[in-house]
Amino acid sequence: MEINELTPAERRVWDAFPRGEGVDFRETPDEDAADGAAWGPERTVRAEVLMALLLNGPSVAGQVAGLKIKGAKVTGKLDLKYAAIDVPMRMRGCWFERKPGLYGARLRALVLTESALPGLTASTVRVEVVLRLSCCRISGPVRLAGAQISGGLFLQSAVIGPVGGELAGEAPLQLNHAAIGTDIIAFGLTVHGQTRVNGAVVGGQINLDDARLHEPGGTALHAETVTVGTDLRARRAELLGRVNLTGSRIPGQLNFAYARFVNPGGVALRASSCTIGEVWLRDCETIQGTVNLRRSQFDLLHVEPEAWPGTVRLAGLSYRAMSPHLPAEQRLPALEREESGYLPYAYEQLAAAYRTAGDEAAARTVQLAKLRRHRRTLPRHARLWGKLQDVTVGYGFRPLRAVGWLAALLLTGAVAYGLEPPRPLKPGEAPDFNAVFYTIDLLVPIISFGQESAYAPSGWYQWLSYLLIVTGWILATTTAAGVSRSLQRQ
Structure with a gap:
């Protein structure tokens, strides 16, 4: 492309690129990129101009080149599939006519903060520093499956979906098998549809505090076999649909304090076959839907009795301690809600937790409740001897x-x-x-x-x-x- 073919807006971007200088097209700092379709030619930049800069743009000796623009209207398709981009891409508050294509690309850094996009195709992308989608408005699917990001992924306050048209039914946020070097920061994230994080490996934490993940009747958070370095936090999150964490490894906290689980008639929280340091369900509303914690191992389980739903699945669940420390009579009703019926191990596990806390009286109460529950499973004629033992001693x-x-x-x-x-x-x-x-x-x-x-x-x-x-x-x-x-x- 010849330089003399550039529009005035494109010329500004072209001239600033070699020195990594910024170009700000915004009229006010707080304008909304979702209104970008109405922006005029004075702030319109063609995607092919940006591609020419990123792939073979000019440079100045002693200067670090980079794309740094704010409030631009990007027309056409920014297609950088399999490209190797050695300069940072920072495009804040921009409006994209078509979804960028970054499949298999190698990038230094990508910042799309506060931008509006119809989607993002970046499966298997490699980012050396950071990928920022903070405060973005994205109407189509964000495909980051298999992405490798040496730094962090930032999605705080972003709104993704709902996905419509011919792509309806596709998960709006796809991070399955991604490898994130540090953290996924996504507090305040809103996703209308499924958030898919299966098999992802995160070196630090996943922060979903105040997130709104909405997939009523489906799976809102599909995070099987996730491995994180520290914590997975979703405090005050609103989770409409199933949360599936089967097989996950979380050495720190799985923190759902003050969260709201809603999936009536189905499984609201599935954390089976997991190995987790601490599970926090502090001050949660009564969970609407089944809770499945089968075969998991926790060091600490913090849950108030009021949070348990009408049906639970606890077969094989082990935990060292349970908090807050409450009388055994308040903990026992949850064991009565086991879907499989009488589970001796569930009572033994609760009794062991009380012994760990030094409350032998509560442990004996649990053991007594276990034998009474067992008696109800016996034939009628065999219950008499048990009743005599109960009444007498x-x-x-x-x-x-x-x-x-x-x-x-x-x-x-x-x-x-x-x-x-x-x-x-x-x-x-x-x-x-x-x-x-x-x-x-x-x-x-x-x-x-x-x-x-x-x-x-x-x-x-x-x-x-x-x-x-x-x-x-x-x-x-x-x-x-x-x-x-x-x-x-x-």
Whole structure:
């Protein structure tokens, strides 16, 4: 292209390029690039002019060349597929007639902050420094699958989608298998459709604080097997649709504090087979949809009981600690909502978390709840023995109950036989009658004070003795079973 073919606006860009100087076409600093279709020729630059500069533009000795423009209207297609661009591209607040094509390109840096684009095709692009799409308005899909960015990817306050026309149904934001050297900063991001980050590797954090990811009835965030260096944050995020983090590796925090999950009738949060340091669901509204945490490993799980939905999937979930520290009675209802029914391991895991916190009383409450839940799975005829153990000694977790029963029966027997002593079997040979020790002889089968064998009650007192003997055997057997179970746990 000959230089004399350039328009005045293009001449300004051409002359500034060799020295990396900026060209600002904006009328006001706060103008909206979404209105760029109405901009006139005084700020219009053809895409082919930009391509000529970037691929074979002039240079000045001792100066660093670069494309630095603001508020330009770019017509035509900026097609840099497979190109190697050694100068930074900074195009802030620009309006693009057609989506730029950067498939397989190698770039030094790309800044499109506050621009309006119909899409961006940059799969497998390599960026040496940084890629900025902050505050952009992008109506078509952003294709960054397989991208390699040595620095960071910035998407804060950008609005992407919804995708319409012949591309309807395509994910608006595609970052699957991308490799980001530092962080993905996307707080305040809005995506109308699916955000796809499957298999991405991020050296630092993914920040989705205050993001709005909307794909009702579908998958809002598809992030299977994501690996991050530190945290994945989505505090105060609004997540309409499924959040899928299956198989992800997050050594720091998965922080959904104050977030809102909405996917009624489906899975709202799936974080199965994950390895995560800390999972924060602090002060979340009740999650609308199922939560699936199967086979995952967490160091800390922070969730209030009110956040759990009506159905959960917790099979194989392990965690070292749970916060905030609450009474076991507030944690147990969540285990009742397990979709698969009774899961002994879920109770054992919760009990272990309480033991880690040093709350043995809460751990025993959880173990007792586990046995009661197990009893409901047994045939009707097999529940009687469990019911007896529960009522008498709380399956060994409430041993003082047995003491209470024994004290009540001992008092009953002592009063009854004190008022009406039984007759001696061998008058003159029987020891002096003692109503308390006689009742103990009836209640405790392994102890004998010689009272039971020397006296024989009659009438209803005889039936009382039978009742005391049977009750004593039941208490002794259930207590032994409870003690044995406690020793096995230890």
